[in-house]
Amino acid sequence: MDHAEADVATREPTDTADGHGHVDVEAVTLSAELVEAASVASHDVAEYALWLGDDSLVLAQNLGWWISRAPELEEDIALGNIALDLIGHARSLLHYAGAESGRTEDDLAYWRDEPNWRSAHLFEQPNGDFAHTIARQFIAAHYLFELYSALMESTDATLAAIAAKAVKEVDYHRDHSIQWVLRLAQGTEESRRRMITGLSDLWPFVEELFVDEPLIDRLEGVAVRPSSLQAAVEAAMLPVLAEAELEVPRGFISSGGGRRGDHSENLGPLLAELQVLARAHPGAKW
Amino acid sequence: MVTVASIARPRPSDAASQQAWDIAAEVCDPEVPVLTIEDLGVLRSVAVTKDGTHVILTPTYSGCPAMEAMRDDVTSVLTGAGYENVTVELVLAPAWTTDWMSEEGKAKLVSYGIAAPTGHSGVRPTGTVRLQLAVKCPRCSSLNTRELARFGSTSCKALYECRDCLEPFDYFKVL
Numbered sequence A: 001m002d003h004a005e006a007d008v009a010t011r012e013p014t015d016t017a018d019g020h021g022h023v024d025v026e027a028v029t030l031s032a033e034l035v036e037a038a039s040v041a042s043h044d045v046a047e048y049a050l051w052l053g054d055d056s057l058v059l060a061q062n063l064g065w066w067i068s069r070a071p072e073l074e075e076d077i078a079l080g081n082i083a084l085d086l087i088g089h090a091r092s093l094l095h096y097a098g099a100e101s102g103r104t105e106d107d108l109a110y111w112r113d114e115p116n117w118r119s120a121h122l123f124e125q126p127n128g129d130f131a132h133t134i135a136r137q138f139i140a141a142h143y144l145f146e147l148y149s150a151l152m153e154s155t156d157a158t159l160a161a162i163a164a165k166a167v168k169e170v171d172y173h174r175d176h177s178i179q180w181v182l183r184l185a186q187g188t189e190e191s192r193r194r195m196i197t198g199l200s201d202l203w204p205f206v207e208e209l210f211v212d213e214p215l216i217d218r219l220e221g222v223a224v225r226p227s228s229l230q231a232a233v234e235a236a237m238l239p240v241l242a243e244a245e246l247e248v249p250r251g252f253i254s255s256g257g258g259r260r261g262d263h264s265e266n267l268g269p270l271l272a273e274l275q276v277l278a279r280a281h282p283g284a285k286w
Numbered sequence B: 001m002v003t004v005a006s007i008a009r010p011r012p013s014d015a016a017s018q019q020a021w022d023i024a025a026e027v028c029d030p031e032v033p034v035l036t037i038e039d040l041g042v043l044r045s046v047a048v049t050k051d052g053t054h055v056i057l058t059p060t061y062s063g064c065p066a067m068e069a070m071r072d073d074v075t076s077v078l079t080g081a082g083y084e085n086v087t088v089e090l091v092l093a094p095a096w097t098t099d100w101m102s103e104e105g106k107a108k109l110v111s112y113g114i115a116a117p118t119g120h121s122g123v124r125p126t127g128t129v130r131l132q133l134a135v136k137c138p139r140c141s142s143l144n145t146r147e148l149a150r151f152g153s154t155s156c157k158a159l160y161e162c163r164d165c166l167e168p169f170d171y172f173k174v175l
Helices: A043-064 A073-099 A105-110 A130-151 A157-185 A189-205 A226-243 A267-280 B004-008 B015-024 B066-080 B103-112
Strands: B043-049 B052-057 B086-090 B145-149 B157-162 B168-172
Touching (some): A073 A105, A073 A130, B015 B066, B052 B066, B145 B168
């Protein structure tokens, strides 16, 4: 190579035979000092990247709904910007995940059916009212912050680079959710009632985030072991709940299964909206 | 010695690449048109070889839509200057930080009405410490300001209000 860069997971845009059209994708490349890993993700690493990419894309799709519908203009913009960051993370992760099987990020986003998605149930929970969305953000941002903090140390250079970029953005998402949890919990009687309901409706989906699937055993040093994050995530969330005088919800725990393709009833309609345009007009460009 | 300036603006050492760098460095951020991509620290590398000209940019935020425009602008300004086979690549590592923004860039931001990043990005994210240095109003220089919204008109900005001159203003967040 002429320049001091190693190209990781780059693919020339191609017109695929089944008419999906070609998709322009930025390469996720690494500067020379970081290049040690294989240039294309192995099958297991690709699967792991898919898990993380799907979480972010599904959450971003949910959040986008709020644009023009949030309680105030600033929140339209905040949730839109958070969604945009998450789409950025999803693009990098899905680009990396797809390279192994010759698929683009758009192939993965628009042409996979529900059983092939790997998002955890938390991210596909409906927006509900604003407090539900904030409760989901609160859990998601705390989880993602600890995940990416740890993933920065991954032996896979591409995953480490994506994590190092994402962690700084997710830190802002976390702060945003904390401010709202406090504000809603300490606001009016009605806002407090809604925050309590939102938190107890979303809490059953916390557990799934920390389940170690067999894939993780095969990716020692590459993937972050989900169970290893639980203590740090809880240690960050609990003081906020205490300050907001909210109790940690107890009771029903979701059986999860998103990593294996078993999803809640919410993912189907979400994907229908996400995918309808690309499927109605294969190969369309604008 | 590795200084912040040399990391932020890694201008190439060979003459041919330097010339191309200086042309690419004129491209402005479409959202903040007073800042060049060199001021921002987004321009990471320019290499002129017999095969063509290869430029590397790094995104400010992962989902920043302005990157597409910057990439197109770099391609067209270099092609217009006679460079052939111009390729522009986006890289994620090392991750961009507002620490790479030049002092001139910060001054240009303030005169444009946007408060420049205050303080430095941590080596690691700050964790649960939610402290923010006072942000100076770009109009009246008062430090008596408050944050209205953490997420402003673009990913990289927050919305502030000055409690003295009462004007709202954008603040370029530390990242």
